[in-house]
Amino acid sequence: MKRTFAILLRNPLSLLGLVIVAVVVLSAVFADFITPFPAHAGAVVDFANFNKAPEWPYVMGTDLVGRDLFTRIVYAYRISLILGVVVLVLAVPVGVAIGLLAGYLGGWTEYLLMRLTDVFLSIPPLVLAMSMMGVLEPTLTNGMIAVTAMWWPWYTRLVYNLTRAEKEEGYVLAAEIIGASRLHVMFREILPNCVPSIVTKMTLDLGFVILIASSLSFLGLGVQPPTPDLGSMVADGAKYLPDSWWLTVFPGLAILVAVFGFNLVGDALREVLGAEQ
């Protein structure tokens, strides 16, 4: 763990990624203290300062009802991160468990579980999430459910393939010959060997979950106003391009930077953990 961290710090790109991720996460956590107008995260109207180009104290300008854009972007990060973490916390255990079962038990179990997974994978993710959001009410909770529903199959695929490879290793046979239970073999022998790949994918995915959640809210199917959300901010501002460019450019950049940061860290982790094995 220590060594992994040391290698990450040595590579300039992964260092940049770590810095971005740290800044995004810390600013989201401490949003109440670092933003100039915390009240602007909610339903506030200030027509004296509406639609202002970036100027002090509105470093990124204000939106159409006079709220500070910088404040809203930081709070939107908070929502996005909560959504990303919740989605992964829900999707990863489900996907991992199904992948382990299918990969280790084989036979009919494998057939049923993997075909089910294929069904989910065969629907374009955005279409699946859109149709779910169309049926459900567009709230943050339902957004999480929709994104979770499209996310777990990727972990099933990953863990299924890893399990199939690990199953051939001698240590699995050794545990079976000793008489260990299937649960022990799956969760105590095979799973620990899948953890590096799972952690790497989770880091990469945190960025992608933010992206897909933004896409949904861009289409009006995500978080609803007045809760700040990067996707809906871009969508709302797009109508006023190019005059009020800050309405779109800053939230858009915010998405880009966050996704980029998580990707850099994920890529670096993949290299470091891959080389370890």
Place this chain on the structure above:
Amino acid sequence: MSHPFLSLRDVSKTFHTGGREVRAVDGVSFDVDEGECLAIVGESGSGKSTVANMILGIYPQTLGEIAFKGSALPGRRDLVHRRAIQLVQQNPLSSLNPRRSIGASLRLALDVHEIGERSGRDERTGQLLEEVGLPAAFRTRSPAALSGGQRQRVAIARALACQSELVVLDEPTSALDVLVQARVLKLLNELREKRGLTYIFITHDLSVVRNVATRVAVFEKGRLVELSPTEAIFADPKHPYTRRLIGAVPVVTAGEAELRNRLMEKTDANA
């Protein structure tokens, strides 16, 4: 009438691969006596590993019966049979889980078979390590920190952890270099005497056979073609295939043998 320790009667195994039937083992019968070391030799594809896998219960036989101490072994083994028959694999690199400590790998056998008090099991893993000539402190290490020979000793300790009676050794020394090989073989011989173990030793290395085996079973194309005491096989191989197999061993001249003996004495003194 006493039952043989392990007996195989007309055991066959047919594999179905790609629509074709392959008979890997064809009507094999033999007994293994308690306390002996039976070597199973043969080329790759001769069915020797298939026989071992059926004895271990990795897969069931297609036909015939395998009996342990007079009772037929079921295709699906219960814990009693698992406990009695253990395995040491060829490759000590992959047979130990890289993400678990040596102690955790050894403790598994104790936990599964509920051997000893729960609180004393960690200490017991230390004793097991000492029994195979490793320091007890190794139990906190990861397999990556051990050499090939040390790992194979851990694998042997694991096979003994559940107080097994029959150990199938699947080419346990072929992945090790020659000096380590000799020491591991010596350890195996000592353990067999001390614990009264029975070995089934699968190998294609006839020089190893000479060092450890009491009897030798020769397999060719899924059939048992010869089964004799070790000296008899080397002195007077009956089956043409056995003769070819022995003929394929590199010959050691008298001079080389003497040199070897002198060097071995030195090595032993240093070890």
